[in-house]
Amino acid sequence: MGVERCLEGSIVGYREQLASWCIACTKRNRGSRIVARFRHRNDAIAHQQFLQRYVPGATYTVLFDPPDPSPDSGEFAESES
DSSP states (O other): OOOHHHHHHHHHHHHHHHHEEEEEETTTTEEEEEEEEEHHHHHHHHHHHHHHHHSOOOEEEEEEEOOOOOTTTOOTTTOOO
């Protein structure tokens, strides 16, 4: 059971890195939360329009949520001279 949770967490993290565009939902007295993630901005905007049309009473915002660089990747590693 512990191994499955560990693997599931790593898959979710990887999927989040692939899908940097997200939709945040803001409702009165409930705060905001991310309701969906997408790889492409056009997909996120189309889904936002769908949600606004069919789920009234909430505000949906498309956001770009860039993945955090991992220390293992070396993409943003500082060079020592």
